[in-house]
Amino acid sequence: MSEKEKNSPILDKRSSRRTFIKNSGLTVGGVVLGGALGSLLVNKDKTATPEAPAHTETGAAANPNVALMFFTPDEYRMTQTAVERIYPADDNGPGAKDLNAAIYIDHQLAGQYGLNSKDYRLGNFYAPEPTQGAQTKILNKDLFLLGLKELNNYSKQNFEANFVELEAADQDTALAAFSEGKAQFAGTSSSEFFNLLRKLTIEGVYADPLYGGNKDMQGWAMRKYPGSRMSYVKEIQSETFVKLDPQGLNSHMGH
Amino acid sequence: MATKLPKVPVVVVGMGWAGGIISAELTKAGIPVVGIERGKERKTEDYLMGHDELRFQHRTELMQDLSKETITHRNTLNMRALPMRNYGTFIVGDGLGGAGSHWNGQTYRFLPYDFEIKTLTEQKYGPNKIAPEYTIQDWGITYDEMEPYYDTFEKMAGISGETVELYGKRANPYPTGPMLKTPVLEVFEKATTSLGYKPYMVPSANLSEAYTNPDGISRAACQYCAYCENFGCEYGAKADPVVTVIPVAKETGKLETRTHSNVLRLTKDGNRATGVIYVNTITGEEFEQPADVVVVASYVFNNARLLLNSGIGTPYNPETGKGTIGKNYAYQVSSGFTTAFFKDREFNLYAGAGALGIEIPEFTGDNFDHSDLNFIHGSGIRMFQYGARPIANNVVPSGTPSWGAEFKSESIRWANSFLKIASQGSSMPHKNNYLDLDPEFKDAYGMPLLRMTYDYTDQDRELVKYMAGVTSKIAEEMGADIIDTVSEQAPFNVNKDTNTHNTGGVIMGADPATSAVNSYLQMWEAENVFVVGASAFPHNSNFNPTGTLGALSYRAAEGIQTYLKQGGLLV
Ligand SMILES: Cc1cc2nc3c(=O)[nH]c(=O)nc-3n(C[C@H](O)[C@H](O)[C@H](O)COP(=O)(O)OP(=O)(O)OC[C@H]3O[C@@H](n4cnc5c(N)ncnc54)[C@H](O)[C@@H]3O)c2cc1C
Ligand code: SF4
Numbered sequence: 018m019s020e021k022e023k024n025s026p027i028l029d030k031r032s033s034r035r036t037f038i039k040n041s042g043l044t045v046g047g048v049v050l051g052g053a054l055g056s057l058l059v060n061k062d063k064t065a066t067p068e069a070p071a072h073t074e075t076g077a078a079a080n081p082n083v084a085l086m087f088f089t090p091d092e093y094r095m096t097q098t099a100v101e102r103i104y105p106a107d108d109n110g111p112g113a114k115d116l117n118a119a120i121y122i123d124h125q126l127a128g129q130y131g132l133n134s135k136d137y138r139l140g141n142f143y144a145p146e147p148t149q150g151a152q153t154k155i156l157n158k159d160l161f162l163l164g165l166k167e168l169n170n171y172s173k174q175n176f177e178a179n180f181v182e183l184e185a186a187d188q189d190t191a192l193a194a195f196s197e198g199k200a201q202f203a204g205t206s207s208s209e210f211f212n213l214l215r216k217l218t219i220e221g222v223y224a225d226p227l228y229g230g231n232k233d234m235q236g237w238a239m240r241k242y243p244g245s246r247m248s249y250v251k252e253i254q255s256e257t258f259v260k261l262d263p264q265g266l267n268s269h270m271g272h
Numbered sequence: 273m274a275t276k277l278p279k280v281p282v283v284v285v286g287m288g289w290a291g292g293i294i295s296a297e298l299t300k301a302g303i304p305v306v307g308i309e310r311g312k313e314r315k316t317e318d319y320l321m322g323h324d325e326l327r328f329q330h331r332t333e334l335m336q337d338l339s340k341e342t343i344t345h346r347n348t349l350n351m352r353a354l355p356m357r358n359y360g361t362f363i364v365g366d367g368l369g370g371a372g373s374h375w376n377g378q379t380y381r382f383l384p385y386d387f388e389i390k391t392l393t394e395q396k397y398g399p400n401k402i403a404p405e406y407t408i409q410d411w412g413i414t415y416d417e418m419e420p421y422y423d424t425f426e427k428m429a430g431i432s433g434e435t436v437e438l439y440g441k442r443a444n445p446y447p448t449g450p451m452l453k454t455p456v457l458e459v460f461e462k463a464t465t466s467l468g469y470k471p472y473m474v475p476s477a478n479l480s481e482a483y484t485n486p487d488g489i490s491r492a493a494c495q496y497c498a499y500c501e502n503f504g505c506e507y508g509a510k511a512d513p514v515v516t517v518i519p520v521a522k523e524t525g526k527l528e529t530r531t532h533s534n535v536l537r538l539t540k541d542g543n544r545a546t547g548v549i550y551v552n553t554i555t556g557e558e559f560e561q562p563a564d565v566v567v568v569a570s571y572v573f574n575n576a577r578l579l580l581n582s583g584i585g586t587p588y589n590p591e592t593g594k595g596t597i598g599k600n601y602a603y604q605v606s607s608g609f610t611t612a613f614f615k616d617r618e619f620n621l622y623a624g625a626g627a628l629g630i631e632i633p634e635f636t637g638d639n640f641d642h643s644d645l646n647f648i649h650g651s652g653i654r655m656f657q658y659g660a661r662p663i664a665n666n667v668v669p670s671g672t673p674s675w676g677a678e679f680k681s682e683s684i685r686w687a688n689s690f691l692k693i694a695s696q697g698s699s700m701p702h703k704n705n706y707l708d709l710d711p712e713f714k715d716a717y718g719m720p721l722l723r724m725t726y727d728y729t730d731q732d733r734e735l736v737k738y739m740a741g742v743t744s745k746i747a748e749e750m751g752a753d754i755i756d757t758v759s760e761q762a763p764f765n766v767n768k769d770t771n772t773h774n775t776g777g778v779i780m781g782a783d784p785a786t787s788a789v790n791s792y793l794q795m796w797e798a799e800n801v802f803v804v805g806a807s808a809f810p811h812n813s814n815f816n817p818t819g820t821l822g823a824l825s826y827r828a829a830e831g832i833q834t835y836l837k838q839g840g841l842l843v
Binding site: 102104105133136138139145146148150215219225237241248250252254256266269 | 320323324332337342346352356452496497619620666677684713714
């Protein structure tokens with residue numbers, strides 16, 4: 018995040034958020050109800066939150082893998098918004114949201130990664146020295162959901178609106194606070210959540226599309242990465258850059 | 273209760289390079305071997321879905337399952353050691369072939385200086401060159417004695433390389449010629465040559481050409497497929513125990529491998545081992561396997577841990593300096609590297625191989641004058657073309673944010689336009705860097721975990737500063753537009769530093785008071801136990817370890833055969 022954004026007049030934004038919330042009548046209500054209604058309302062008010070809408074329209078049915086096995090629709094939307102801030106759309110091409118990084122994260126957290134099934138989980142969890150690596154008892158799937166919740170709490174406290182409704186600059190301010198370990202968090206540092214979010218976002222952009230992200234291998238295409246091919250004997254000897262169209266692991270099936 | 277099985281001549285714990293070589297040599301000589309391996313069985317065909325960065329590199333599919341077992345770490349004696357809960361630094365092998373399935377294949381010999389480091393350092397620089405807390409010692413074997421074993425290992429694996437004048441004398445050239453010198457490597461070659469150095473192609477276990485080894489194993493040439501480090505090779509081009517020594521041993525009909533079998537401890541009677549106790553990791557059943565000879569080849573960490581958990585050998589005590597098991601744990605220092613960014617050049621960085629690299633020999637070992645320097649030994653200054661996989665390689669100039677718009681555009685901008693000039697520095701042992709049993713944390717079977725007490729030393733920090741100067745100069749000579757050098761060695765961080773070259777803990781030497789095993793890797797305190805691996809290194813050189821541990825495995829196999837015939841200590 019740039020200094021410019023950091024120093025942006027927060028008070029102004031707060032007041033505009035306040036107006037928006039008043040108008041939308043979303044200050045009370047259960048989480049589910051608020052979330053569901055929120056997205057509907059947000060869809061109507063595109064100027065207030067340019068980030069949130071649109072995804073539901075983009076050919077959802079075409080790929081059966083694009084469906085949720087872990088997140089609630091609200092959590093999914095929030096994840097989409099957050100990953101887009103980590104890796105936004107730009108002149109190079111789509112951002113993490115359109116690359117389906119949130120679908121990737123949904124699928125990862127539903128499986129063994131969400132349950133930390135290959136991590137050492139025995140014994141006491143003591144507070145570590147900075148050189149001793151994370152020592153959190155919280156499972157990845159729970160850390161992520163806790164993080165989303167805290168991100169929303171932070172947004173409400175500081176900007177008086179849900180995270181998905183904030184302007185990009187405020188979303189960045191919130192995420193920066195998490196990344197620096199400065200946001201309130203139960204049981205561990207907010208930076209642990211941020212690190213998980215960042216790591217999963219990058220994976221969701223660049224892992225083989227078989228995992229649900231890196232839509233149409235566009236993550237690879239942006240950086241001219243050819244994906245997985247069997248041999249580069251020829252290309253590796255070339256003095257000039259050889260651009261190859263990306264191929265997924267599915268191209269190795271049937272070998 | 274453990275089910276007691278019929279006694280066998282030799283039981284081998286762990287089926288990586290060390291266990292695989294021992295098994296091949298003994299079974300070829302007609303000696304039946306039972307190989308016990310905690311992980312699963314493997315064959316080349318299993319690697320066909322191998323080009324999956326997420327699964328193999330980031331979810332460490334082929335490595336030790338930390339939910340079962342890890343190490344604990346502390347930087348200093350007065351800290352509480354905590355478990356490495358997920359991978360960050362070294363990744364540990366598992367399954368048939370061990371780390372030999374997913375290694376890079378950079379296959380060096382150590383220098384003549386390494387084997388006699390104490391004597392030669394004192395000869396040249398006097399007795400006070402290095403403080404007494406640095407517990408360097410001679411290895412109890414010389415380079416000339418090692419040479420034939422290196423030669424055997426290189427022929428078995430088909431190492432591709434070129435002879436380097438500054439290094440130890442070779443009886444034979446490498447069995448296959450060097451790998452392709454790609455345009456990327458030529459950038460390094462040009463710059464270092466014009467600085468007056470003599471770059472050479474890194475010796476590689478990724479075959480430069482099709483090769484048939486003395487055991488009759490034929491393997492195909494490397495395809496530079498870029499899924500090498502952390503991955504198995506679907507071509508069999510990368511030397512892997514699973515495509516070399518293990519099938520040779522199996523072919524004899526004398527090797528029985530038991531996979532999914534985790535050895536908990538050795539059994540003993542007085543100062544002899546009588547066999548091993550292991551648990552089937554799937555069913556939970558326990559077995560006792562009696563044997564005449566127990567070969568412990570379960571990698572550096574478990575080599576020390578199994579002995580400590582079995583009460584075999586005398587544990588090292590950092591207060592008194594007495595005892596040997598756990599002594600002289602060493603690592604390597606990898607800071608001092610430089611990243612060079614090129615505005616107008618795009619390289620084919622997506623292509624590569626695990627051991628496709630180029631290096632200069634001038635800063636290795638004692639090949640430069642240390643009279644005015646505050647450290648001994650040196651670094652391999654080198655550049656590799658591994659294949660820049662996209663999750664792992666988002667390399668941006670320093671000062672760039674680690675997320676957001678600028679991160680994205682910069683990481684894409686430089687994706688094919690950066691080169692890393694690496695420094696792989698040697699690691700001298702220190703009296704406070706050692707391995708013992710953790711007093712609190714246990715593995716999934718209830719056995720104490722290994723505790724590592726380790727941090728970098730002044731020697732390491734001095735070495736890094738010096739090498740940083742070398743790597744940044746090379747980057748300048750390359751004409752890089754942006755040069756980022758990491759010139760300080762930060763404290764050791766178990767989740768950040770990446771180097772897979774752990775050594776020591778069950779070290780070799782000529783004196784039973786200061787070493788655990790003799791030059792046949794036979795334990796001084798238990799003559800029918802051979803502890804094979806880089807655990808035997810009294811210090812770590814600036815080269816990757818496997819060439820040397822492979823050579824030592826051939827020597828140990830010879831020793832075991834002699835021992836089976838005549839008994840007693842071999843030295
Ligand atoms: C990613 C990576 C890249 C590397 N690249 C290089 C390189 O380029 N050059 C180089 O020289 N070295 C490299 N290394 C290091 C190299 O792989 C090791 O030095 C070498 O493979 C060690 O062989 P080993 O037989 O001693 O141990 P391992 O290969 O680790 O084998 C030990 C075996 O013992 C088994 N085992 C452990 N404990 C038990 C138990 N209690 N019961 C039963 N079985 C047990 C393990 O499952 C394992 O299979 C690399 C390592 C890694 C991880
Ligand atoms: S780079 Fe070469 S040796 Fe390595 S996995 Fe690919 S083909 Fe095999």
